[in-house]
Amino acid sequence: EDQVTQSPEALRLQEGESSSLNCSYTVSGLRGLFWYRQDPGKGPEFLFTLYSAGEEKEKERLKATLTKKESFLHITAPKPEDSATYLCAVAVNQAGTALIFGKGTTLSVSS
Amino acid sequence: GAVVSQHPSRVICKSGTSVKIECRSLDFQATTMFWYRQFPKQSLMLMATSNEGSKATYEQGVEKDKFLINHASLTLSTLTVTSAHPEDSSFYICSAPTLTASPEAFFGQGTRLTVV
Numbered sequence: 573e574d575q576v577t578q579s580p581e582a583l584r585l586q587e588g589e590s591s592s593l594n595c596s597y598t599v600s601g602l603r604g605l606f607w608y609r610q611d612p613g614k615g616p617e618f619l620f621t622l623y624s625a626g627e628e629k630e631k632e633r634l635k636a637t638l639t640k641k642e643s644f645l646h647i648t649a650p651k652p653e654d655s656a657t658y659l660c661a662v663a664v665n666q667a668g669t670a671l672i673f674g675k676g677t678t679l680s681v682s683s
Numbered sequence: 684g685a686v687v688s689q690h691p692s693r694v695i696c697k698s699g700t701s702v703k704i705e706c707r708s709l710d711f712q713a714t715t716m717f718w719y720r721q722f723p724k725q726s727l728m729l730m731a732t733s734n735e736g737s738k739a740t741y742e743q744g745v746e747k748d749k750f751l752i753n754h755a756s757l758t759l760s761t762l763t764v765t766s767a768h769p770e771d772s773s774f775y776i777c778s779a780p781t782l783t784a785s786p787e788a789f790f791g792q793g794t795r796l797t798v799v
Contacts, residue, residue, distance in 0.1 A: 613692075616727070616790045659727070663788075670717045670729045670778075671717075671778075673727045
């Protein structure tokens with residue numbers, strides 16, 4: 573069964589304190605791995621797509637990496653506005669299929 | 684990037700009534716749209732796949748007679764929650780993959796349904 577597991581469930585950081593979020597996956601035929609940001613009461617906002625092991629993507633204070641079994645979302649010197657739930661999702665097998673989501677990591681950054 | 688618009692963002696309805704949620708792709712055509720449900724502190728769970736011009740495909744455990752899906756055009760899918768009950772209260776989100784080779788999906792803003 574295809575599965576996505578995120579850890580930790582919640583993470584509290586001080587402003588400027590860098591850390592990483594983990595997304596491990598067990599899927600058949602990975603077509604892509606996605607990171608989204610979700611603010612309370614909002615839909616997910618797309619951040620990154622990673623397609624193959626070794627790939628890295630960066631955007632401002634965020635950097636996503638991918639291996640054959642997991643992905644990391646590194647947050648460098650976070651600010652309070654980075655506080656949100658970060659969702660990891662995978663697309664498997666055929667095109668046009670829905671994404672499989674992890675439960676997310678809720679990040680809180682205090683000043 | 685591609686934009687998906689979902690309406691309404693919030694709705695409160697009485698138990699036993701029906702509620703319609705709209706999902707529109709604003710700058711691209713979507714032959715397929717997905718409807719998810721999200722409970723507090725839980726992941727997005729796929730409810731159904733909406734296919735333009737054909738019947739929707741429902742995930743196991745989702746009642747197709749309760750959650751009516753219509754995908755009448757390449758830019759609009761609707762989800763109607765019929766005879767709503769308090770246990771249907773949830774956050775409903777639609778998404779639409781673009782027609783490019785990329786499997787990226789863009790999401791609507793979500794609809795918070797509260798049944799009283």
